[in-house]
Amino acid sequence: MRRAVAGQGTARSPRQGRPTLEEVAERAGVSRATVSRVVNGQTTVAEDLRRAVEAAAAELGYVPHAAARSLVTHRTDSVALILPESPNRVFSDDQFFPSVIRGVAGELDAAGKLLVLLTTGSAEARSRAERYAVGGHVDGVMFASLHDADLLPELMLRRGVPVVCNGLPHLSAPCIDVDHESGVEAAVRYLLAQGRRRIATVAGPQDMVAGRTRLDAYRQTLAEADRRAIIAVGDFTAESGHAGMRQLLADEPEIDAVFVASDLMAHGALQALREAGRRVPEDVAVVGFDDIALASYCDPPLTTVRQPIAEIGRSMARTMLRLLDGLEVEPLTILPTELVVRESA
Amino acid sequence: MRRAVAGQGTARSPRQGRPTLEEVAERAGVSRATVSRVVNGQTTVAEDLRRAVEAAAAELGYVPHAAARSLVTHRTDSVALILPESPNRVFSDDQFFPSVIRGVAGELDAAGKLLVLLTTGSAEARSRAERYAVGGHVDGVMFASLHDADLLPELMLRRGVPVVCNGLPHLSAPCIDVDHESGVEAAVRYLLAQGRRRIATVAGPQDMVAGRTRLDAYRQTLAEADRRAIIAVGDFTAESGHAGMRQLLADEPEIDAVFVASDLMAHGALQALREAGRRVPEDVAVVGFDDIALASYCDPPLTTVRQPIAEIGRSMARTMLRLLDGLEVEPLTILPTELVVRESA
Numbered sequence A, B: 001m002r003r004a005v006a007g008q009g010t011a012r013s014p015r016q017g018r019p020t021l022e023e024v025a026e027r028a029g030v031s032r033a034t035v036s037r038v039v040n041g042q043t044t045v046a047e048d049l050r051r052a053v054e055a056a057a058a059e060l061g062y063v064p065h066a067a068a069r070s071l072v073t074h075r076t077d078s079v080a081l082i083l084p085e086s087p088n089r090v091f092s093d094d095q096f097f098p099s100v101i102r103g104v105a106g107e108l109d110a111a112g113k114l115l116v117l118l119t120t121g122s123a124e125a126r127s128r129a130e131r132y133a134v135g136g137h138v139d140g141v142m143f144a145s146l147h148d149a150d151l152l153p154e155l156m157l158r159r160g161v162p163v164v165c166n167g168l169p170h171l172s173a174p175c176i177d178v179d180h181e182s183g184v185e186a187a188v189r190y191l192l193a194q195g196r197r198r199i200a201t202v203a204g205p206q207d208m209v210a211g212r213t214r215l216d217a218y219r220q221t222l223a224e225a226d227r228r229a230i231i232a233v234g235d236f237t238a239e240s241g242h243a244g245m246r247q248l249l250a251d252e253p254e255i256d257a258v259f260v261a262s263d264l265m266a267h268g269a270l271q272a273l274r275e276a277g278r279r280v281p282e283d284v285a286v287v288g289f290d291d292i293a294l295a296s297y298c299d300p301p302l303t304t305v306r307q308p309i310a311e312i313g314r315s316m317a318r319t320m321l322r323l324l325d326g327l328e329v330e331p332l333t334i335l336p337t338e339l340v341v342r343e344s345a
Helices: A021-028 A032-039 A047-060 A066-073 A096-110 A123-134 A152-158 A179-192 A210-224 A238-251 A263-275 A293-296 A309-324 B021-028 B032-039 B045-060 B067-075 B094-109 B123-134 B150-157 B180-193 B209-224 B237-252 B261-277 B291-298 B307-322
Strands: A079-084 A114-119 A141-143 A161-165 A175-178 A200-203 A230-233 A255-260 A283-289 A303-306 A333-337 A339-342 B078-083 B113-120 B139-143 B163-165 B175-178 B199-203 B230-233 B257-260 B284-292 B302-304 B330-333 B338-340
Touching: A021 A032, A021 A047, A032 A047, A047 B045, A079 A096, A079 A123, A079 A309, A079 B307, A096 A114, A096 A309, A114 B123, A123 B113, A141 A152, A141 A309, A152 A161, A161 A175, A161 A309, A175 A179, A175 A309, A175 B139, A179 A200, A179 A210, A179 A255, A179 A283, A179 A303, A179 A339, A200 A210, A200 A238, A200 A263, A210 A230, A230 A238, A238 A255, A238 A263, A255 A263, A255 B291, A263 A283, A263 A293, A283 B139, A309 A333, B021 B032, B021 B045, B032 B045, B078 B094, B078 B123, B078 B307, B094 B113, B123 B150, B139 B150, B139 B307, B150 B163, B163 B175, B163 B237, B163 B307, B175 B180, B175 B307, B180 B209, B180 B257, B180 B284, B180 B302, B180 B338, B199 B237, B199 B261, B209 B230, B230 B237, B237 B257, B237 B261, B257 B261, B261 B284, B261 B291, B307 B330
Parallel strands: A079 A114, A079 A141, A141 A161, A175 A333, A200 A230, A200 A255, A255 A283, A283 A303, B078 B113, B078 B139, B139 B163, B175 B330, B199 B230, B199 B257, B257 B284, B284 B302
Antiparallel strands: A114 B113, A303 A339, B302 B338
């Protein structure tokens, strides 16, 4: 016997704890099994029964326990974006990760998916993120700006978690990256065309594709012009750019230009040049890489290689959505870079 | 019959998909039910059987499906921090949310919990976050800087999700906030003591405790000194501070000081004063609220009311950890504020 579904106006006092499936069944006047079948999205339930269950569930504020539902559907309608650095680094003066997040968020939002942000700056944090993703709390995982030694993407892939990455093109997962080589080549050729002769670099971390590839392209372009490489290595932070620039000035006081492999490092390098009494660009020309907002309000505004950071995020999210829909995806997407000339070179 | 557990050195090729419970049972030489009991943390399993299952699970890289496990334990060892604004606002030039995140992350990390970051800047996003939290994918939810009309904390409370909040002291959940009144009173008294006579304010959003309380304290302190309130209202963004300052200058050209209810708004107000040819602090003294990093590199560096933003995050996380452990918690924690004098006033 089904009872009529009570109207929306029925008074109901706030209560603690989730309404149970049994309460929904009682309110709808159907069996527990029928509620279970509706909740689990089975299509074999008669239309009027389904409507009665949905009305009762809405009235009681019942949301099926995802743990129970996901045993059937294995879907959470959420996707994780992993930022493989410490929270102190991601949520400070960095502007790369926030741009990636905005790009990812826009696409997932449009697709009705929840974005779950996680940071994995330590072995313990990686292990917690692994258990969470492998445990079925998200439908897939995207990684921004990976380090070579990070095993997390591979571990998740092996356990059947859909993965999209940025920074590890050798992985058997779709990868979104940018054309580092063309950007760096344009930067170094521009400095050569300006008559600069001793062009140094503050390179990025050598355990990352972005760090290695930019250094290789710098070397290669200088070698083609019969020029010698002058190298310091940083880790993409402002502090390391400052230290790298000081080291270059100590090693080779006669340098007249520097390609710095990230804008945040370039910001630190500009400070070191100011402290050393070198004028930019008169004494030393400076070119960065990224074109984050900081680049345009540096003093002087920074000539830099623009990479489409938000588009990396958008592209990762679109690729993930296709993976989740079982559609074909490009194994490797390379986005363009371009030189943006301002006042520092 | 139990078989010996194979050694760690056994070669095993990478595989797609999660190892199943059946595979663990076969490897350990025990029944599926025994594996299930071990995985679900039941204490009735003989010690040698439990060891065999754990060894087999470790060897195969088996992680129990959290959906299955959480039906028993209802724990995910993760806690959500909800930032109730759009990703474009949270991940841009804002420095409040990043500080809260760093504070929360430090405490959760030390406790071995995963921090899950969610933004809820739209009705759809709130609805997705609600389903996710109510569905058991996190053990509890913290809210930073809530708006009055946000029903999400109440909805989650009703469904049994542990909640800690910042910004809604009337909620039946522990709340962490700061002493807005004392900070604003110190700021306005300081301006009065400097001989300022026409002290305006750019207030924060009036649908938030932080916006209303700071405006009330400004009014109250001026009234005690027999001074008139001169008010514009912003929404804590730099743009709204710029617009609010322009409006104040148009309404009352003779103002000689302004208390701006957030540093980001103060940054916009400084720009509007520059554009109007007013010198700071000579013509117009400016005091902000927050003491984010921006305050010290504003031009001129900003006199402001410091609130311990990272400590809000740490305190929220500590309170959540106590809630999850079933310990008593303070219903309301009020952190101190103090005036920091720099050059703008």
